[in-house]
Amino acid sequence: MEYFLQLFFGGLSRGSVYALIALGYTMVYGIIELINFAHGEIYMIGAFMGLIVAGLLTSLGWPALSVLAIALVISVLYSAAYGYTVEKIAYKPLRNAPRLAPLISAIGMSILLQNYIMLAQTPDFLPFPRLIPELAFMERFSNYLGTSDMFIIVTSFVVMVALTLFIKFTRMGKAMRATAQNRKMAMLVGVNVDQVISVTFIIGSSLAAVGGVLIGAHVGQINFAIGFLAGIKAFTAAVLGGIGSIPGAMLGGLVLGWAESFATGYISSDYEDVFAFLLLVVILIFRPAGLLGKQRAQKV
């Protein structure tokens, strides 16, 4: 039972991070029907920003929890700026181009950002400072739930609730839903679609940055290539839940987290990444609309 709980919570924390990144994919896809390949790289940049700020403040002797808070805030701001800029450079000029063009541009952007970090920082793994202290009251659960796992689960939960409220109740959220339903119609009724797209990229990037800092602090090391795998897995989560659907991305993230955790725990850990890819392939072939998505007929 303890082993099961360990896998359960491990999967839950892993899945929450997937969900955080998946939200960015799903929101962008919902609005401009583009797989934002560079999104995994934004997550990686978030982790690097967290590392830089944390390293800077720790060397000045700040306490761990305040360092974590500040690192999170700065990393979110910077990643949001990156997401915004990437959209302006690589996607906005291609708004009316054929379907393949923005996709290829996105792949190019992803390679560009990866190599930029590799050249400006380092090609090696960097150790991430220990930001999450072991809390005393968590000791009872320490056999199956570490403090950092709990941190990830709680933070992601709070962030996702905030996002849901934003989408449901603010003016901007309404505009985003309208644009996702029908971009042209939204434009006609006075929604500033360019602004909506920018905000979508900013929010998605911020969520990815939260995931990046949390996973960096949890795993304890990062390098320039972590965004690639995390990106594909998060995309799998988004597709699993039904791309374009926000609750779907959250559900998909958790399901993928659990699937990976249990598969590596009970079957074999050699093929950890293969499970995610197999799940992706199987879902896209048998239920491309995902768990919560609606099967839509293509308009001619």
Next chain:
Amino acid sequence: MSRANILRYLKQALVASLWLSFLTLPIMVIRVDTVEQTVTWRWMHLAYMAGGSFVLALIWYIMMERRDLSQAKRELETVERDSALMRFLSDPRFARPLMAFGLLVAVAFPWFFSLYQTNILISALIYVVLGLGLNITVGLAGLLDLGYVAFYAVGAYTYALLNHHFHLGFWAVLPLGAVMGAFFGILLGFPVLRLRGDYLAIVTLGFGQIVRLVLENWGSFSYGPSGISNIDRPGLFGISYSVEQATTYMYYIMVVLVLLTIFVTARLKDSRIGRAWLALREDEIACQAMGIDNTRAKLMAFSLGATLAALMGVVFAAKTTFINPASFTFMESAMILAIVVLGGMGSVLGVILGAFLLMLLPEYLRAFSEYRMLIFGATMVLVMVFRPEGLVRAKRKVYKINVEAAG
């Protein structure tokens, strides 16, 4: 260009450069060592970044304006006009001697240049064929395949394993590798047929990763990350030869294979199936409505691309005599895609030029070899934004019907 325009450009570029400098400041300038708890400040990088981004932004804005202007102009014109270079190249009076000259250079090359140069050229030629193969899938049929390198791996491992276990020679495995490639192309192509555009891209990406991960982890089958070494070079009627001669021999094999591929793809492009692919690329539903068998066309494109990749895999294994899964990462797929995109999707000549440019330039500009992938990435974005047709615009054959003669 008026004065007000220039001032506006300068202002825009200044703003962009300030923004980019701010954006890259922490990552370019600060380098923390979290173990030693030391921080290095590299302020010089900021100066490079500010200056570089200012120039780039200036070029970007000027190009952007030109692009918008030419787009507006293109909408007015009904006939697409070629550049002077393209007209020159497509005129048979110049094109034929040019081709003959190119062939002559290709044949004479190993006699005038060193072993090192020949080796580089062999790699470039391998990428020419890989590019042409991916061009069938992506350029002609419009199916974005991000796991193309998986088929390359299939070919390489087919030869390596058959050679390792059964001592089969290069010439025996070459057709076998092609068959394996076609088989895997159909195998992977079948399930993804229903998927459109970006979903297809992501599934093929997943397949590519699965193949690499299986090769890495299934040690008893593929010898894991350490790979397979001592693969035989191609045999020549049992004659033994030195390493230099082997390279020259390999080079001529590649030249023949490249010529064959060019011939096949150029002929395919204007054939019945080639036109079906173009229709498929432009509009899938309309294509089906015209009575084209979508499934068949897609599978053909997939498996033909895969066949060429697998052929090159066999050649690659025979050339390097050592392979491991690290040669078949996603970056390899991305590089081949960059070749096709830069050269011009659908254009045979363009893809050849793209392969030579992207493979040879980094070899000779050693100082930039670190920045190779960075530049590839930037190239893909820039080509898509400013010149989506690539270096050489793919030309569609025009059929003229002589009405008077018929009537």
